[in-house]
Amino acid sequence: MDARQGVVKERTRMRRWTVVRIAGLAVVAVVGAGVLYQLPASPFERGGRPERPVAHQSQPVLPKAAQASNGDQSSTTPERPVPAITYPQRGTVHFTVLPGDPDHRVIGRAGRLFKFQIAVEGGIKGIDQAELSAFVRATYGAPQGWTAGGKFRFEQVGPGEPSDFQLMFVTPETRDTYCGYAPDRYTSCRIGDRVVLNIARWVHGVPNYGAALEAYRQYMVNHETGHRLGYAHQLCPGAGQPAPVMQQQTLGLHGCTAYAWPYRGGSLYRGQLGKYDDSIPGT
Template sequence: MPDIEYPAVGGGAYEYAPTAGPVAGAAGRLLSYRIAVERDIAGISPAGFAEAVEAVFADPRSWPGTGQWRLRRAGTGERFDFTIYLVTPATRDRLCHSSFDRYTSCRNGDSVVINVARWVHGVPDYGADLVTYRQYVINHETGHRLYHGHELCPGPGRPAPVMQQQTLGLHGCTANAWPIVDGRSYAGRSGQYDDPLPRDP
């Protein structure tokens, strides 16, 4: 797999995955999404990013596994409900319109925004590999689009809820990428921590 390279500031132009994908999930409301990758990012194509996203949603531990949602990637010219972006840090700030940190990812309206810096580097002291972090960030930000807010760690040593801001800290929980744990929907109390924002080197 080629290395992914990107500037801190991208031009804000995108390439979209052109083909439709299969429906993930057997029951629940159907939402369609499209995949967009900022053109300044090298080493990952829209099709490659779409494949990674689809693999997350196809996992029975992801949101379609709850029975509340079915998710399908829209092709060119098809209607869609939201867009999942992979973008440079500065474009993250433009799309998110919040915190302007160039570090986190976000959801803003119908935009699920993944910061390529987190996609490439993950976060320090996460306690799991980069694949797990990528699964987490897709499920977390998509979870916001599915009307879920932030949640708190339910107790030391327990899995972090997927809607906990694991990018900023685990607060005694262990890293967890999924909204379903041990075959059941898994969540913590509503709320968020006042964690400082890390900075990329």
């Protein structure tokens, strides 16, 4: 082989080596790129458990609080607590008269009509005005309430309207201001056309009453309103019998059982007039 043939052969070998090298690099690049693109994250990361696939969200994800109220029947979110009634020992001695019955309903079928207002002393907080008004109207209109005998009717009126009496919810010291002598900050009373209810008794009731607080509140309304209707205090008719509504049940049942209503069995339920009929204005 001469020198010319040797050069040609060497050039041919170099070209083949270059082509093979370039092809090898291309394969490595493609394979490497494929590995980098296709390699998924390990399904056993984050605590050794596979992650759940994320579903497509057609709507925005709600906050947890919103999710709990969005048809989730298993939610344990507590209901909004009813605010407790609070009061100082002495309020402002200024009163808010509640709105009258929006339907202007007369409670009772016959008898003298008594228009009344409900007034709450400043400083007393947490009273639901609508619920309080509804409670009083329901008490007057109950089948065993003051309207049962056909002698009396009632209508709740609002601020500025003429009324026959005012049902006043007062603080303990204001009770003493309105109820006159024998201050005790404890009982309730009726003075003229003011039916004065001590908010402390409304909130706490009395010890050993033997009935629910709701029953005691019905008694408070019926007893003091009874004075406005002309009824005096009465005594327990006998051990184990229901107490007449005009008995001073706040001061003790004296052998009777708690009873909040003026009527029983369709008739006005009475006890004997006592020696302390009106010597103590409070009940």
